[in-house]
Amino acid sequence: MEGEIILTEHLSKRFGKIIAIRNLDIRVMKGITGLIGPNGSGKTTTINILIGLIKPSSGKAYVFSLDSWKESDKIRRRIGVLHEDQFLPGSFTILRYLQHIARLKRLREVRSEIKWVLSEFQLRDYMERRIASLSAGLRQRVALAQSVLGRPELVILDEPTSNLDPIARMSLLESIRRLNKEESINFLISSHILPELEKVCKDVIIMYNGTAVEQGPYNKLKEKYFQGVYKIISSNNMLLTKELRELGIVEKVDALDDSLLVKVKSGYYNEFINSLYEIIKSKNLKLLLFEPLHPNLEDIFKEAIKGGNYG
Ligand SMILES: Nc1ncnc2c1ncn2[C@@H]1O[C@H](COP(=O)(O)OP(=O)(O)OP(=O)(O)O)[C@@H](O)[C@H]1O
Numbered sequence: 368m369e370g371e372i373i374l375t376e377h378l379s380k381r382f383g384k385i386i387a388i389r390n391l392d393i394r395v396m397k398g399i400t401g402l403i404g405p406n407g408s409g410k411t412t413t414i415n416i417l418i419g420l421i422k423p424s425s426g427k428a429y430v431f432s433l434d435s436w437k438e439s440d441k442i443r444r445r446i447g448v449l450h451e452d453q454f455l456p457g458s459f460t461i462l463r464y465l466q467h468i469a470r471l472k473r474l475r476e477v478r479s480e481i482k483w484v485l486s487e488f489q490l491r492d493y494m495e496r497r498i499a500s501l502s503a504g505l506r507q508r509v510a511l512a513q514s515v516l517g518r519p520e521l522v523i524l525d526e527p528t529s530n531l532d533p534i535a536r537m538s539l540l541e542s543i544r545r546l547n548k549e550e551s552i553n554f555l556i557s558s559h560i561l562p563e564l565e566k567v568c569k570d571v572i573i574m575y576n577g578t579a580v581e582q583g584p585y586n587k588l589k590e591k592y593f594q595g596v597y598k599i600i601s602s603n604n605m606l607l608t609k610e611l612r613e614l615g616i617v618e619k620v621d622a623l624d625d626s627l628l629v630k631v632k633s634g635y636y637n638e639f640i641n642s643l644y645e646i647i648k649s650k651n652l653k654l655l656l657f658e659p660l661h662p663n664l665e666d667i668f669k670e671a672i673k674g675g676n677y678g
């Protein structure tokens with residue numbers, strides 16, 4: 368399919384008795400994709416299969432239409448990875464480490480490329496420091512820098528923000544957005560920090576128990592998981608509340624500061640909008656605000672993994 372960079376088909380992985388991945392079918396398109404799921408849901412195992420580190424028990428995984436196990440050399444030349452427990456050699460300086468990675472990746476413009484990542488991740492002032500002497504956050508920035516070195520087509524980040532302070536996190540998110548826009552680098556990012564992830568992701572995959580329970584464009588999921596809650600402000604909220612409560616299709620009306628939060632029964636959203644406009648007209652009210660409250664990524668996540676006996 369046009370724009371597809373990752374595809375898995377009935378992918379499964381067992382470790383002895385443990386089934387880490389079961390019948391996983393995911394498709395990752397160009398852009399920035401978030402991979403989320405509770406601890407142990409199989410995100411890291413999926414990533415390790417995609418980059419050819421572990422062999423699937425059954426099923427297939429493709430990156431750039433290449434077989435993740437049989438053609439992993441070809442894949443690895445075109446991607447960058449930040450591992451969950453990324454190894455960094457403590458006795459190397461940042462500069463020497465990046466030079467080493469550049470050599471492994473057989474990059475051509477080594478000097479300019481290293482200069483670029485050092486500045487991208489604000490590491491210039493530290494480049495002569497030994498990695499062992501760095502704080503956890505700085506080490507994480509070094510790990511990020513190596514993953515985008517050479518501007519690969521796809522960068523896979525497993526928990527990239529866990530050690531970062533709030534400012535470094537914001538700056539990482541900005542970098543990801545910019546690298547995607549200006550350098551056309553695609554990202555697959557696994558993270559538990561959903562409010563952050565939702566700011567950068569175009570697409571989302573939700574894993575639970577080794578399988579994908581939901582996936583697609585974040586905007587579409589927001590509509591799909593819409594719970595029928597509207598925020599409304601009118602010229603007479605008291606009167607409007609009374610009228611709305613008389614409609615059989617409104618479950619609840621809550622007053623919140625100067626606005627109303629109205630929960631409409633599922634399946635009656637269009638009917639509700641028509642009734643609301645009729646009330647407004649017949650009672651001579653002014654409608655000052657009318658806005659559907661879409662769920663955020665956390666709401667969608669909780670809803671998608673419901674029924675799976677989680678938490
Ligand atoms: N090498 C291994 N040997 C045995 N079991 C494993 C191995 N690797 C992973 N598992 C198991 O597979 C399941 C999925 O683990 P995985 O690390 O992929 O989850 P995850 O979604 O990345 O979790 P987290 O959010 O905690 O990083 C877990 O039950 C884990 O214990």
Ligand SMILES: [Mg+2]
Nearest residue numbers: 410411412451
């Ligand atoms: Mg993991």
